[in-house]
Amino acid sequence: MNLTQDDLQHLDARFRANLINSVTGYKPANLIGTISARGETNLAIFTSVVHLGANPPLIGFVQRPTGEVARHTLENILETGVYTINHVHVDFFARAHWTSAKFARGVSEFEKCGLMTEFIEGFAAPFVAESLIRLGVRFVEQIPVKLNGTVLVVGEIVAVIAPDNAVSKNGSVDLNAVGDVAVSGLDTYHRVAQIETLPYAKPENLPDF
């Protein structure tokens, strides 16, 4: 398959959506938990969470311009200033996927999809009880992408909750051990198994390729 810009413009819309959502490679699966000022919880799966910096610890996700579930997430974040990011594991990926259904405002995906809320002292947004790797995040800014109205939502990580035995001495999290899934396209879930950890790459240690 060898598609030009002109070919891409004339593809069937559904085919293009599947293709373009696939070509970034494997994506993380995260549930973003929020609560409205009125106290209504919301949960939505996002595959666009991205690392933005370690100090301060900044994390981003992409908010599409349309889509009910997505908008509820950003609306709640703007109301309360906080949200949670919860990894999705092999044992509940289907429940996580169904949070993408367009439920009405005020309907909690936690209840509909069989996932439990968990709150921690002093933090308004709900965590997912079933998730082993969880972040509390404080909203920093939203940055619009001019060409299509998409928004990069930037937050600072203010809490990290993880099992002690999943974090190595150097700080790396063992995502295999907690059963994290990866996603391709809009709808396909994958299990993941480590091949190798490679050394920090310095020119003077370059292997003979």
Add this chain to the structure above:
Amino acid sequence: MNLTQDDLQHLDARFRANLINSVTGYKPANLIGTISARGETNLAIFTSVVHLGANPPLIGFVQRPTGEVARHTLENILETGVYTINHVHVDFFARAHWTSAKFARGVSEFEKCGLMTEFIEGFAAPFVAESLIRLGVRFVEQIPVKLNGTVLVVGEIVAVIAPDNAVSKNGSVDLNAVGDVAVSGLDTYHRVAQIETLPYAKPENLPDF
């Protein structure tokens, strides 16, 4: 492990870098190929490529404020206006990893890391010959994240090159079939195997969870 904002600020810098780079979940592995106005090729691995929209087909990646390899990539993109995104597979992930070494400006990671350039008619930036899923991208804009000087680089996909048998009738790409790897943290590579493709989630079809 239960880290507060205060804990996070006082972590050892290396521990924090490994931790915060792990907590987004699995990441895609992509090589970004560029060429300077003087004709020097450059290749660098990025794990921050993210889907921004299907119509027009927009793709982003995060450019850190520091790091020689990364800067060469953005410098070249600003000079020529184009770049390539090439998926990393199981059979050459180590060579891809070594592109992250801080080689001097003008040194080509293609040559140093044993990867081959491939050019297509009418497009200046080099593709990676060893990669099966490859995108030609035209630079659209760079969007700064105020808090840490990181930049979201936005581009429009203007070419998609993939094996016919890796693209399904609905447009989804079979990333397992081409041997794409996933990444965790800064240095750990994984193989990936499909569990399941789930249906488009509509509230009226919600399973009984």
